[in-house]
Amino acid sequence: MFVPLLVVRNALRHKLRTTLTVVGIVVAITAFGLLRTIVDAWYAGANASSSARLVTRSSVSLVFSLPLTYAQKIRQIDGVQAVSWMNWFGGVYITERNFFPQFAVDPATFLDLYPEFVLAPDERKAFLTDRQGAVVGRKLADQYGWKVGDTIPLRGTIYPGTWTFNLSGIYDGIDKSTDQSQMFFHWDLLNERVKKIYPRRADQTGIFVVRLKDPQRAAEVSSAIDATFKNSLAETLSETEKAFQLSFVAMTETILLAIQAVSFVVIVIIMAVMANTMAMTARERGAEYATLKALGFSNAFVAGLIFAESMAIAIAGGVIGIALTFPLAAAFADAMGSLFPIFFVSEETVLMQVAAAVIVGLVAAWLPAWRTSRLRIIDGLRAIG
Amino acid sequence: MTIPFSYVVRNLATRKLTTALTAGGMALVVYVFATVLMLAAGLKQTLVSTGQDDNIVVIRRASQSEVQSGVDRTQAAIVESRPEIATGDDGQKLVSKEPDVLISLPKRDSGKPSNVIIRGVTPVGITLRPQVRIVEGRMFRPGMSEIIAGRAIASGFQGAGVGETIRFASRDWIVVGVFDAGRTGFDSEVWGDAEQMLQAFRRLAFSSVIFRLADPSRYDAVKADLESDPRLTLEAKRETQFYAEQSEALAKFISYLGTTISVIFSIGAIIGAMITMYASVASRTAEIGTLRALGFSRGAILAAFLIEALLLGFVGGVVGLLAASAMQAVSISTVNFQTFAELAFSFTLTPAIVVNSLLFALLMGFVGGFLPAARAARMKIVDALRAA
Numbered sequence: 001m002f003v004p005l006l007v008v009r010n011a012l013r014h015k016l017r018t019t020l021t022v023v024g025i026v027v028a029i030t031a032f033g034l035l036r037t038i039v040d041a042w043y044a045g046a047n048a049s050s051s052a053r054l055v056t057r058s059s060v061s062l063v064f065s066l067p068l069t070y071a072q073k074i075r076q077i078d079g080v081q082a083v084s085w086m087n088w089f090g091g092v093y094i095t096e097r098n099f100f101p102q103f104a105v106d107p108a109t110f111l112d113l114y115p116e117f118v119l120a121p122d123e124r125k126a127f128l129t130d131r132q133g134a135v136v137g138r139k140l141a142d143q144y145g146w147k148v149g150d151t152i153p154l155r156g157t158i159y160p161g162t163w164t165f166n167l168s169g170i171y172d173g174i175d176k177s178t179d180q181s182q183m184f185f186h187w188d189l190l191n192e193r194v195k196k197i198y199p200r201r202a203d204q205t206g207i208f209v210v211r212l213k214d215p216q217r218a219a220e221v222s223s224a225i226d227a228t229f230k231n232s233l234a235e236t237l238s239e240t241e242k243a244f245q246l247s248f249v250a251m252t253e254t255i256l257l258a259i260q261a262v263s264f265v266v267i268v269i270i271m272a273v274m275a276n277t278m279a280m281t282a283r284e285r286g287a288e289y290a291t292l293k294a295l296g297f298s299n300a301f302v303a304g305l306i307f308a309e310s311m312a313i314a315i316a317g318g319v320i321g322i323a324l325t326f327p328l329a330a331a332f333a334d335a336m337g338s339l340f341p342i343f344f345v346s347e348e349t350v351l352m353q354v355a356a357a358v359i360v361g362l363v364a365a366w367l368p369a370w371r372t373s374r375l376r377i378i379d380g381l382r383a384i385g
Numbered sequence: 386m387t388i389p390f391s392y393v394v395r396n397l398a399t400r401k402l403t404t405a406l407t408a409g410g411m412a413l414v415v416y417v418f419a420t421v422l423m424l425a426a427g428l429k430q431t432l433v434s435t436g437q438d439d440n441i442v443v444i445r446r447a448s449q450s451e452v453q454s455g456v457d458r459t460q461a462a463i464v465e466s467r468p469e470i471a472t473g474d475d476g477q478k479l480v481s482k483e484p485d486v487l488i489s490l491p492k493r494d495s496g497k498p499s500n501v502i503i504r505g506v507t508p509v510g511i512t513l514r515p516q517v518r519i520v521e522g523r524m525f526r527p528g529m530s531e532i533i534a535g536r537a538i539a540s541g542f543q544g545a546g547v548g549e550t551i552r553f554a555s556r557d558w559i560v561v562g563v564f565d566a567g568r569t570g571f572d573s574e575v576w577g578d579a580e581q582m583l584q585a586f587r588r589l590a591f592s593s594v595i596f597r598l599a600d601p602s603r604y605d606a607v608k609a610d611l612e613s614d615p616r617l618t619l620e621a622k623r624e625t626q627f628y629a630e631q632s633e634a635l636a637k638f639i640s641y642l643g644t645t646i647s648v649i650f651s652i653g654a655i656i657g658a659m660i661t662m663y664a665s666v667a668s669r670t671a672e673i674g675t676l677r678a679l680g681f682s683r684g685a686i687l688a689a690f691l692i693e694a695l696l697l698g699f700v701g702g703v704v705g706l707l708a709a710s711a712m713q714a715v716s717i718s719t720v721n722f723q724t725f726a727e728l729a730f731s732f733t734l735t736p737a738i739v740v741n742s743l744l745f746a747l748l749m750g751f752v753g754g755f756l757p758a759a760r761a762a763r764m765k766i767v768d769a770l771r772a773a
Contacts, residue, residue: 020656061487157447157448251500266650
């Protein structure tokens with residue numbers, strides 16, 4: 001009972017200094033957690049993808065489209081259960097700042113292939129029957145205050161002109177990893193308009209989404225699809241939905257790496273601050289530690305005292321920091337709107353925060369503990385603050 | 386009467402570990418702050434210097450990049466017939482009709498694919514960009530399946546070096562040269578013959594029309610004419626402005642994220658400075674009492690401790706900036722959100738960044754040092770002397 005009390009008393013001797021150090025650790029651990037969560041959010045699309053779906057796109061790049069007739073051919077390939085197709089629309093809602101993804105989809109097959117988008121039965125029916133209908137995610141609807149029945153105007157960037165949609169329904173995600181900030185509307189509507197203005201671009205789609213009968217056969221089926229269209233005017237590239245999503249992440253990997261690097265820098269900064277606190281503390285108490293040693297306490301005991309004090313401060317900061325991460329992440333997600341559609345603190349992040357706090361505590365204590373244990377009693381007793 | 390500067394410096398020098406740790410923490414914050422600003426500045430500089438002020442880019446209205454745009458031959462011919470277009474030495478009109486597409490190429494180091502702009506150009510198109518010169522190999526020959534790659538693409542992507550081939554649009558294209566565009570956006574593009582590109586990609590429309598104005602002051606009139614012409618669905622922009630706009634979103638993102646991170650980090654460093662300065666004041670209580678007894682004013686004590694904190698910040702700032710300036714040798718390549726295409730740019734240190742970083746460091750020192758310095762200045766002489 002005596003030792004823990006001594007550690008706590010020691011830690012509280014300089015209340016201001018200890019408080020400041022704890023605040024520093026809280027800031028660092030919270031910032032670390034937030035940065036890790038931002039990195040996680042980047043990968044959210046890939047993590048939410050289904051292993052039973054393939055994405056087929058033009059082998060040249062995503063800006064090239066594929067003829068719709070491919071849908072029939074893909075459906076006949078062994079191992080394919082269902083096929084749907086979609087186009088990136090790239091419309092602007094009022095101003096460029098209001099960015100959210102919009103896709104032209106084939107509603108019936110789309111809703112069948114993506115069970116994670118949950119629609120009420122009457123809204124589903126309304127969407128399927130209204131050619132100008134559109135559905136949006138709950139988060140997006142909340143952000144712009146849309147209600148079912150509203151008219152949403154979009155200015156096309158890839159498909160020129162103003163497009164208006166009737167909001168037929170608002171979908172919910174099946175769990176928190178479902179992206180609820182997208183908009184889907186009828187591919188037929190897009191195609192009709194394209195037929196009028198760019199006849200050559202009609203009956204073309206950006207990607208095909210394929211549902212497999214057996215997820216184990218993903219590699220086999222994707223090469224079968226690509227082989228079918230080999231040496232045609234529009235060769236395809238099929239990959240699992242996860243690989244497709246990861247290819248987007250890879251494009252901005254440099255920024256991601258920078259954020260990851262920076263998240264470790266904050267830990268190093270706080271390590272310097274904490275190490276400084278412990279160094280000062282140990283220096284001031286040189287005489288005390290020497291006295292303990294003179295009384296017969298071992299070097300290891302004195303070093304242990306310093307480690308325990310350092311750990312106590314680091315863990316206190318760590319716990320508060322982790323607790324603060326959750327409300328801050330929620331506030332950040334609100335402020336960011338649809339830029340990070342999926343934003344939550346993962347268990348892994350919390351574990352990494354705990355690890356960071358422990359490491360900071362250990363590293364900060366190491367040098368002063370080593371110095372103190374090496375200290376000759378006579379020098380310690382002679383030393384003054 | 387002020388306390389000598391050497392007294393302040395010696396105070397820092399006596400406690401080396403503490404001074405180093407505190408200044409080190411600040412240096413890291415300044416390093417992050419400066420590198421992020423350098424990154425945003427590098428991105429802007431790359432794209433701003435891509436354009437020429439008297440060149441005009443014409444794209445389809447409301448399309449945000451050349452890749453999204455489409456200008457059919459009829460409309461392109463109408464633009465081409467404008468009398469304001471300058472003529473070159475050989476009497477040819479300085480106008481270039483260019484198709485641009487994105488293709489996905491694997492990177493050399495990771496093998497992961499990214500989007501690269503392929504631009505179809507004409508001899509005139511090359512004259513319109515005087516900054517571009519061939520540094521290895523030769524220019525592509527018109528009518529051949531030959532391409533030249535920008536410096537950043539040649540070094541960063543598989544198959545883009547001289548003598549290698551890239552396969553797209555059902556053809557194998559031989560890379561016959563590498564060009565340097567003076568650290569502009571063109572360094573991240575692949576160029577080939579415009580007519581060959583149109584055929585290979587089976588396109589009827591160009592992506593953009595670029596021309597030089599004979600009289601740059603006529604820009605507003607030409608822009609108004611083109612945009613009000615009922616036969617055209619186009620918009621015209623100065624090339625400089627066109628490329629500058631493409632840097633906006635990414636540069637903003639980088640500097641917002643970076644500034645937010647730096648401000649949060651600086652809290653940690655300020656706390657570090659505060660702890661150090663409080664300890665510095667506490668361990669010198671008797672000294673402060675003596676100084677006051679000798680006749681130094683409260684103001685002089687406050688100033689001495691503030692200068693000590695500012696000096697800590699300054700040392701941190703200089704070390705952080707030195708480390709950051711080493712980053713100028715590094716070039717990074719990532720996808721620009723706005724064009725969806727790869728863009729290489731480097732960290733660029735501008736005088737404004739140097740000033741801002743040092744001010745930031747001094748501010749951290751000031752905020753961290755103010756409260757401890759005030760405590761030192763408020764001490765009563767008798768109490769302080771008795772504390773020893």
